Amino acid sequence: MSLIAWDDRFSVGDASVDHEHRELIGLINETYDRLKRPDADITVPDFLGEIYTRISAHFALEEKLMRASRYVHFQEHKADHERLLDEIRDIMDDYEDKRIFDAEQLVQRLGAWFGVHFRTHDARLHRNLG
Numbered sequence: 001m002s003l004i005a006w007d008d009r010f011s012v013g014d015a016s017v018d019h020e021h022r023e024l025i026g027l028i029n030e031t032y033d034r035l036k037r038p039d040a041d042i043t044v045p046d047f048l049g050e051i052y053t054r055i056s057a058h059f060a061l062e063e064k065l066m067r068a069s070r071y072v073h074f075q076e077h078k079a080d081h082e083r084l085l086d087e088i089r090d091i092m093d094d095y096e097d098k099r100i101f102d103a104e105q106l107v108q109r110l111g112a113w114f115g116v117h118f119r120t121h122d123a124r125l126h127r128n129l130g
Contacts, residue, residue, distance in 0.1 A: 003032040003111045010118040012126040014065055020058045021122075025114065027054055032107040048092045051110070056085060062125075069129060077121045084113050 004025045011018045031047050034040060059081040066074045091106055 002029045003107050004028055004114055007118075010122065012062075012122050013129055017058075017062055017065060020061060021118070024054060024058060027051060028107060028110050028114070032111075035104075035107065044095060045092075048088065048095065048106075052085070052088050052092065055088070059085070065129075066125065071125065071128060073121070073124060073128075077125065080117060080121055084117075087113075 006022055006025055010021055010025075012021075027050065031051060034043065035047065059078075063074070063078055063081070065071075066077060071077070087109065
């Protein structure tokens, strides 16, 4: 079952960024499916680490593109990136400290965040780059 479906409205018009958006959606959907498995509690740290690593790398690419184009909304867009990374780190810390993890909450938060981020920040970026 997919949590997030790709929609052409998510496109920012840069092939590398759009490719990574599709990959991130795929990772979130795969994580959503795998976290329902009986052995999910063993694999939680790997899932969280992979999501964090891939999202961090994607944000670096997107921010490089925004800096190169002197994107006027760069600081606001970057702040939204940092907010998500902070949330993921908090979830990772909570799991490591207390072994508390709500898989459903994680994927719902990621799904909601990406849906809103794609429709607002990334859509505006696309309009400005296009």
